Amino acid sequence: MRRTFLALGLIITIIAAMTGCTRRGSNCTDPGGVIKIGVYGDLSGQTSSFGQSTKNGAQMAADEINARGGIGGRQIQLIHEDDQGEPGKAATVVAKLINQDGVRALIGEVASSNSIAAAPNAQDAKVPMITPSSTNPKVTEIGDYIFRVCFIDPFQGEVMAKFAANTLKAKRAAILFDSNSDYSKGLTRFFQESFIKLGGQIVSEQAYAQRDRDFSGQLTQIRSASPDVIYVPGYYQEVGVIAKQAKQLGINAPLLGGDGWDSPQLWDLGGEALNGNYISNHYSVDDPSPAIQKFVADFKAKYNGVAPDALAALAYDAVMVLADSIGRAGGTECSALRNAIAQTKDFKGVTGVISLNAERNAIKPAVVLELRNRQLVYKETIQPGGASAPPPTASPSASMSPSNTNPPANTNATGANTNASPAANTAGGNTNRSNTNTGAMNTNR
Amino acid sequence: MDTFVQQLINGLNVGAIYALIALGYTMVYGILRLINFAHGDIYMVGAFAGFFIANGMGLAGPSWGGLLVVLVGSMITAALVGMAIERFAYRPVRKYSRMTTLITAIGVSLLMENLFVARFGGQGRGFPQLLQDRAYHLFGNAAISKSQILIFAVSIALMVLLQWIIFRTKVGTAMRAVSFNLNSAKLMGINTNAIITFTFALGSALAAAAGVLTAQYSPTIDPLMGITTGLKAFVAAVLGGIGNIPGAVLGGLLIGVAETMVVGYGANFGIASTYRDAVAFAILILVLLLRPSGLLGTTVQEKV
Numbered sequence: 001m002r003r004t005f006l007a008l009g010l011i012i013t014i015i016a017a018m019t020g021c022t023r024r025g026s027n028c029t030d031p032g033g034v035i036k037i038g039v040y041g042d043l044s045g046q047t048s049s050f051g052q053s054t055k056n057g058a059q060m061a062a063d064e065i066n067a068r069g070g071i072g073g074r075q076i077q078l079i080h081e082d083d084q085g086e087p088g089k090a091a092t093v094v095a096k097l098i099n100q101d102g103v104r105a106l107i108g109e110v111a112s113s114n115s116i117a118a119a120p121n122a123q124d125a126k127v128p129m130i131t132p133s134s135t136n137p138k139v140t141e142i143g144d145y146i147f148r149v150c151f152i153d154p155f156q157g158e159v160m161a162k163f164a165a166n167t168l169k170a171k172r173a174a175i176l177f178d179s180n181s182d183y184s185k186g187l188t189r190f191f192q193e194s195f196i197k198l199g200g201q202i203v204s205e206q207a208y209a210q211r212d213r214d215f216s217g218q219l220t221q222i223r224s225a226s227p228d229v230i231y232v233p234g235y236y237q238e239v240g241v242i243a244k245q246a247k248q249l250g251i252n253a254p255l256l257g258g259d260g261w262d263s264p265q266l267w268d269l270g271g272e273a274l275n276g277n278y279i280s281n282h283y284s285v286d287d288p289s290p291a292i293q294k295f296v297a298d299f300k301a302k303y304n305g306v307a308p309d310a311l312a313a314l315a316y317d318a319v320m321v322l323a324d325s326i327g328r329a330g331g332t333e334c335s336a337l338r339n340a341i342a343q344t345k346d347f348k349g350v351t352g353v354i355s356l357n358a359e360r361n362a363i364k365p366a367v368v369l370e371l372r373n374r375q376l377v378y379k380e381t382i383q384p385g386g387a388s389a390p391p392p393t394a395s396p397s398a399s400m401s402p403s404n405t406n407p408p409a410n411t412n413a414t415g416a417n418t419n420a421s422p423a424a425n426t427a428g429g430n431t432n433r434s435n436t437n438t439g440a441m442n443t444n445r
Numbered sequence: 446m447d448t449f450v451q452q453l454i455n456g457l458n459v460g461a462i463y464a465l466i467a468l469g470y471t472m473v474y475g476i477l478r479l480i481n482f483a484h485g486d487i488y489m490v491g492a493f494a495g496f497f498i499a500n501g502m503g504l505a506g507p508s509w510g511g512l513l514v515v516l517v518g519s520m521i522t523a524a525l526v527g528m529a530i531e532r533f534a535y536r537p538v539r540k541y542s543r544m545t546t547l548i549t550a551i552g553v554s555l556l557m558e559n560l561f562v563a564r565f566g567g568q569g570r571g572f573p574q575l576l577q578d579r580a581y582h583l584f585g586n587a588a589i590s591k592s593q594i595l596i597f598a599v600s601i602a603l604m605v606l607l608q609w610i611i612f613r614t615k616v617g618t619a620m621r622a623v624s625f626n627l628n629s630a631k632l633m634g635i636n637t638n639a640i641i642t643f644t645f646a647l648g649s650a651l652a653a654a655a656g657v658l659t660a661q662y663s664p665t666i667d668p669l670m671g672i673t674t675g676l677k678a679f680v681a682a683v684l685g686g687i688g689n690i691p692g693a694v695l696g697g698l699l700i701g702v703a704e705t706m707v708v709g710y711g712a713n714f715g716i717a718s719t720y721r722d723a724v725a726f727a728i729l730i731l732v733l734l735l736r737p738s739g740l741l742g743t744t745v746q747e748k749v
Binding site: 046 | 447448451452455456458459562566567568569570571574578580582586588590592593659662663664665667669670673674704705706707708709717718719721722
């Protein structure tokens with residue numbers, strides 16, 4: 001008798017759980033009230049600087065929106081989840097955000113591998129997900145509910161290839177990539193294709209694994225190939241050590257990287273060894289445009305004087321784009337919200353003007369920054385292929401940099417030059433050169 | 446040629462670190478027949494202790510005095526941690542089967558890793574650079590950096606010191622006696638508990654030195670840094686013949702060189718450089734199959 005009861009109870013529980021799931025899964029209508037948005041990222045793992053920046057940037061956007069009365073009178077609430085930087089956990093916390101918290105949209109992740117792992121859950125539940133900063137193309141290919149507000153790696157790889165070939169006049173490049181990361185592998189491929197197309201040669205290609213702490217073996221092989229530049233599209237944790245060990249081996253070729261280097265922690269890891277290296281990034285904190293300077297000042301005021309890195313700025317933009325879309329959709333009904341996000345056009349964000357294309361990717365320019373004495377110093381802006389003029393927000397002059405280490409000779413020649421060369425670009429893109437020691441001149445291909 | 450020499454330097458450098466850690470494994474095994482799986486985490490504790498000492502002293506720039514204080518301070522801290530682990534985790538279960546102590550060791554290892562993650566977060570931290578690092582050119586392209594020289598110098602000095610302690614001091618004689626036979630040693634009036642504690646302290650101090658030295662060479666420390674390094678040092682100890690002190694050093698150097706050569710030249714033989722970790726464990730399997738006692742291990746060996 002007791003067993004029957006037990007079995008009956010179990011069956012009822014299972015049915016209840018199943019109906020519960022279906023109800024939530026198919027719940028596309030806007031429940032009204034406070035709009036819940038899930039933000040997930042690495043808050044305690046290897047790349048926790050990424051997650052913290054994203055969390056801070058997103059929260060600042062949400063607070064600003066709420067302070068000015070919310071979206072159509074409705075407040076928004078961010079629910080932050082930690083995935084410890086692991087793809088499996090990213091998928092789990094996204095399922096939790098959707099099923100338990102009932103979020104109407106998702107912001108995350110930074111690392112492409114984590115976004116790729118989590119996105120199918122969002123897609124299946126028809127919860128729009130905007131990744132602020134995952135640049136691997138595969139992320140948005142997962143489905144029509146997945147968006148991003150940053151550029152993608154084919155462009156980012158091309159930017160560095162162009163910078164290496166045109167500005168640094170490099171002929172021989174070596175690559176040292178992270179074999180655990182989709183981001184790093186993607187960038188490696190795209191850099192390689194572009195660099196070879198520009199007449200360069202890849203003289204050595206070496207891999208490392210995340211959590212490696214000794215790169216001397218790879219760097220020694222790279223050194224023996226005597227490259228002009230070394231492309232290291234990794235994350236800051238390893239890059240700091242790589243830069244230091246490269247110097248220990250007496251390698252003087254500059255290291256080139258991507259937005260994965262951007263973290264305040266990078267300087268603690270690499271120190272002086274980072275000077276003279278270059279990265280491609282989404283924006284520059286030195287950009288004198290009032291919108292950016294206001295954002296930087298507000299962010300510093302809110303978070304104890306820490307300057308926002310690109311990941312914070314992108315998270316801020318992602319929440320702003322989402323809020324704008326919710327406003328245009330008139331709520332969070334899932335297909336209406338999805339369509340509204342997809343139609344985002346000429347949205348003026350901190351990281352540039354955001355328009356989403358048919359692949360749900362943002363088409364934006366990239367900046368090249370030089371690492372110098374714990375600063376990211378603006379070098380040049382590279383436009384996406386076919387764009388004719390640099391957007392106003394993305395053309396700061398190097399002379400505005402707070403770093404006082406710029407040789408004085410550079411100061412005024414370059415400021416004018418940066419804005420002076422937009423029209424002459426070719427199909428591949430346009431390189432505005434500024435602030436180099438070899439003299440200021442345009443290097444339009 | 447210069448590339449090969451460079452890879453050899455790199456490999457010996459990594460190997461010296463493995464050797465320092467392997468010494469701790471092998472000494473504890475020699476005395477207790479216990480594989481102290483928490484030993485890799487002692488290496489991590491040593492690095493963290495060095496980090497906090499350096500920051501506590503406000504050391505930002507390079508200084509030899511500061512480096513010495515950090516090195517010695519972290520060795521003392523780690524020695525105390527090692528002694529505490531022995532006293533509170535291993536001694537209470539020593540009377541049970543060896544399997545019990547082995548599982549306890551794994552438990553202690555997980556406890557320390559997760560305690561540190563919970564307390565300090567999983568992200569890496571930059572270790573203060575106490576050495577004005579630079580490269581010295583040897584010939585061709587081959588170069589050796591100051592931090593590499595430091596690793597060689599300190600590890601050789603510590604190994605000589607260890608050799609002296611074991612063969613020239615009273616406590617060393619007692620250690621050797623305990624490693625031959627714990628019960629007989631006790632009957633001869635040796636305070637075996639004290640000797641075991643001392644062995645843990647000695648091994649832990651060496652691991653901490655390895656932690657600080659590594660942190661000068663590759664300046665990132667994180668709570669999980671001891672896992673792979675510790676396992677490789679364990680493999681090194683087994684390769685050399687666990688329980689055998691020169692064996693641990695030889696094993697460490699061999700593993701270090703082997704994995705660096707895989708990174709350097711593996712591609713020529715179709716082995717990707719990311720297989721470097723696999724190589725250490727492949728060596729472990731081969732040793733266990735072909736020569737379970739290790740390169741220098743024989744049945745009659747002084748085990749300390």
